[in-house]
Amino acid sequence: MGNTVSIKDIARKFKCAPSTISRALNDHPMINIDTRKTIQEYANKVGYQKNTISLSLLNKRSKTLGVIIPSISHYHETAIIEGLEAILQPAGYLLNICVTNESQVLEKEYLDRLVANRVDAICISLSQETFDHSLNEHIDLAISRSLPIIFMDRFYHALDVDRVITDDFKGAFMATEHLVQMGCQRIAHLHGPRGITVSQQRFMGYEACLKKYGREVEDELVKQVMFSPESAVEATKNLLDQKAKPDGIFAVNDEVGFGAMKVIQERNYKIPEDIALVGFDDIPLAAFAPIALSSVSRQSKKIGEKSAKLFLSKMNGIFDHQQVTLEPELIVRSSSQRNHFSKI
Amino acid sequence: MGNTVSIKDIARKFKCAPSTISRALNDHPMINIDTRKTIQEYANKVGYQKNTISLSLLNKRSKTLGVIIPSISHYHETAIIEGLEAILQPAGYLLNICVTNESQVLEKEYLDRLVANRVDAICISLSQETFDHSLNEHIDLAISRSLPIIFMDRFYHALDVDRVITDDFKGAFMATEHLVQMGCQRIAHLHGPRGITVSQQRFMGYEACLKKYGREVEDELVKQVMFSPESAVEATKNLLDQKAKPDGIFAVNDEVGFGAMKVIQERNYKIPEDIALVGFDDIPLAAFAPIALSSVSRQSKKIGEKSAKLFLSKMNGIFDHQQVTLEPELIVRSSSQRNHFSKI
DNA sequence: AAAAATTACGCAAACGTTTGCAATTGAACT
DNA sequence: AGTTCAATTGCAAACGTTTGCGTAATTTTT
Known part of the structure; x- marks a missing residue:
């Protein structure tokens, strides 16, 4: 010093x-x-x-990308970071990573700080609060000062923005349809936290699929949970306590799938014979669940890579907005693979 | 812009x-x-x-902490980041996070970039390569320019440095001793990658405990694995293929524990009756393993918090070096809890 | 009324680097 | 010897902000 x-x-x-x-x-x-x-x-x-700082001052380029994410404790987010880093490290960039814990106040605070630090762009996955209450003047403000902002995962109301997402609706549809094809008659859904796009999209995919097969969403088959296995326990017990139990469960993510599986096994139901189970995210441990957990991969690392490339293209003067949607992929494992198909 | x-x-x-x-x-x-x-x-x-950049230039303070970690895909690392962020966000700092993938070349590259960006300090968990080949001139160089460097998790050969670690040796000792007390006679160890402090420390704790109880480390009971569940599969099969099978396994981390568990169950051995199993790290999913996995918590989040506080104290002019060692905690779950104790 | 004190603002340097342009030097050419 | 040209190097401004010191204007004190 x-x-x-x-x-x-x-x-x-x-x-x-x-x-x-x-x-x-x-x-x-x-x-x-x-x-x-x-x-x-x-x-x-x-x-x-x-001293790069003086250079940044001179060139108005800091060679730094701001990253704002609501959480960093799941595979999905760390995979995104890995993707970003894979592309941006060779390009000479550094990452300023900020975790908001779904708080709009923190998000705003971090956004200000990143702007003050003159990061070249910001990749953001909006906080739940920002979403719930449309508290997004801070976002609009940042956009208005023409700082490139790339939205990941969660939609933003504005139309002409840059965005990289996976088609969660489609992924949920695929998961549900798979359960249908496995002969499930009563398919439950462990619904993610309210107000989060991801939760909504997955529910809508679930709903749309049921509709396609002439079924209705039954309220008692949809339970809300957080993104943790613990929160899934109570909800799954509720499901199994009903007179007409579900014979298939689509969980909003794999952690929730783990929680559900625990309860199902404790009650001595067979997976997948009695109850077939599908999760979401395809975390590395999915295959090592008590019964290998079927899941939908949302290409987390690719989200990071695509976002990084989109960012680089912006740095090279491509200023028209791009919307990238990645295709989800259904990974069938033992938790849902039934060999004897029932008729639908 | x-x-x-x-x-x-x-x-x-x-x-x-x-x-x-x-x-x-x-x-x-x-x-x-x-x-x-x-x-x-x-x-x-x-x-x-x-414009904070001009301020950084003026004050020679960037209000940014550099973080260099070998990987970001495990609970431990993300928890550290959460801990750092919990303390440093209120203090007005930003985090520059760099993932080296255990590569010394990348580590050096990132270190240079962080120095060029004049981060106020660097929290680093050394890469495996740096460790293996003592390729640490880059570290010494950074230290010599009196940039505060705080080592996390992995030791550094120099004596007067700042460091925050958990006592992995002790944690491994506790895990092994627990297995002994549960009556295990042949305790195996799934050994982490060579050259990584964490692997070495845990092996040494295992070894020391066996010695305490008058046992020897048997080579055929120690198998080397990576930090993933996949890599544990082959190694565990090897263990179970032996004439004298182990009746207890201490896995270098929980992911490996998951992998081992899968194999043990496929072979129809009972956990913990036939084989008791203990992991390390206490990841959030540990309790939701096929059989709830016993584990050793290494206080990952606290490592981040302590490192952050150490950093802040340095920013306030406390320049004498500190070495913080956190106590591991054994969490006993079903995978190792035997009700009928065997005599030792 | 003169001196002193207060209030409110401007000047200029500093942080470290880059870059267009001017200046200096020496050599080569007429 | 005078002119031109090329090869090197220096000057100064710029990026955005802060801060010690100077200065002008106004008010208070004697």
Whole structure:
């Protein structure tokens, strides 16, 4: 900190102008080849490290991407980060990662801070609160100062924005349809937290599929949970306590699927014979659930990669908005694979 | 980007000096109260946002912490980040998170970039390669320029450094001792990747405990795996294929525990009666394993919190080095809880 | 009424780097 | 010897903000 050496310091040493040092260090042909080498060697010796901050000030480019996510405790989010990093590291960028815990206040606070730090763009997955109460002046404000904002996972009301999402509706539809095809007659849904796009989309996919097969959504077959296995326990017990039990369950994510599975097994129902189960996200442990858990992959890492590429294209002056939708993929495992198909 | 308004812009508008605007915006009493209000209102209206970059340049403080981790795909790492963020967000800091994938080259690259960006300090969990080959000139270099570096999880050869770790040795000892007390006679260990401190420490704890109870480490009871459930499958099969099977397994982490459990159940051994199993990390899904998985909590979130506090104390001028060691906690669940104790 | 004190603001340097342009030097050409 | 040209290097401004010090205007004190 105290002993950082700057270009000016080197200039003093060589009794020349800072500009000469700068050019020498950047291998500018304008500078005599020998002087260049001498200066470079000296700079190397004293451990000179370019100060990027001054450059950012000059170029109005910080080579940093702001990332705002509601949580970081699930596979999905870490995979997104891995995807971002895979593309952005080779491109010389750094990531400023901010976790909002679904709080709009924190989101606003972080957004301000990122703007103040002049990040080149922001990849954001909106907080639940922002969504619930449409508290998005801070987002609009950021957009209005033409800072590139890329929305991940969660929709934003505005039309002409950049966005990378997976088709959760479709994924849910596929999961439900798979249960139908496995012969399930009463398919329950463990519904995610209210107000979150992901929850809504998955419910709608579930609903649409039932409708396709001439069924109705029965309220007592839809229970709301958080994204944790613990929260699924109570809800699943409720489901199994009913006179007409479900014979198939579509869980809003794999953690919830784990929770549901626990309860089902404790009650001594067979999976998938009595109750078939499908989750969402295809977490690495899904295959190692008590009964290997069928799931829908939402291509989490690819979301990060696509977002990063979209960001890079913006940095290269492509300013028209893009909306990328990734296809979900159904992974069938033992928790839903029935060998004897029932008629529908 | 183009339409960002600066203090100079505002100064032009009011036909006054930038210094006046600066003071007005910072509510400096030197400036007339009315002028202050007028300027503040105007700044607000046109959406003025302080440029922190110029401040960083001036103050030689970026209000940013660099974080370098080998991976981000496990609970442990995300919990650390949560801990860091919990303390550092209220303090006004941002996190620059870099994932090295255990590569020394990437680690060096990221370290350089963070230094160039003049982060106020770096929290680092060393990469496996750095460790394996003692390729740590880059670390020493960073230390020599008196940039505060806080080591997490993995030891560093130098003595006078800052460090926050959990006592993995002790945790492994506790896990093994628990298995002994549950009556296990042949305790196997699924050993983590070579060269990683965490693997070594846990093996040593296992070894020390066996020694305490007058047993020897049997080579055929120690199998090496990666940190994934997949990699545990083959290793566990090897263990079970032996004439003298183990009746207890200490897995280097919970994911490996999941993998082992899968194999054990496929072979129709009872857990914990035939084989008792203990993991490490206490991931959120541990309780929802096929048989609720006993585990050792390494206080991951607390590592982040402690590191953050250590960092803050450094920012406040406390420059003597600190070494924090957190106590692991054994969480006993069904996978190892035997009701009928065997004699040892 | 003169001196002192107070109030309110401007000037300029500083942080570290880049870059267009001017300036200097020496060599080559007429 | 005078002119032109190329090869090097220096100057100064710029990015946005803060801050010590100077200064002008106004008020208070003697």
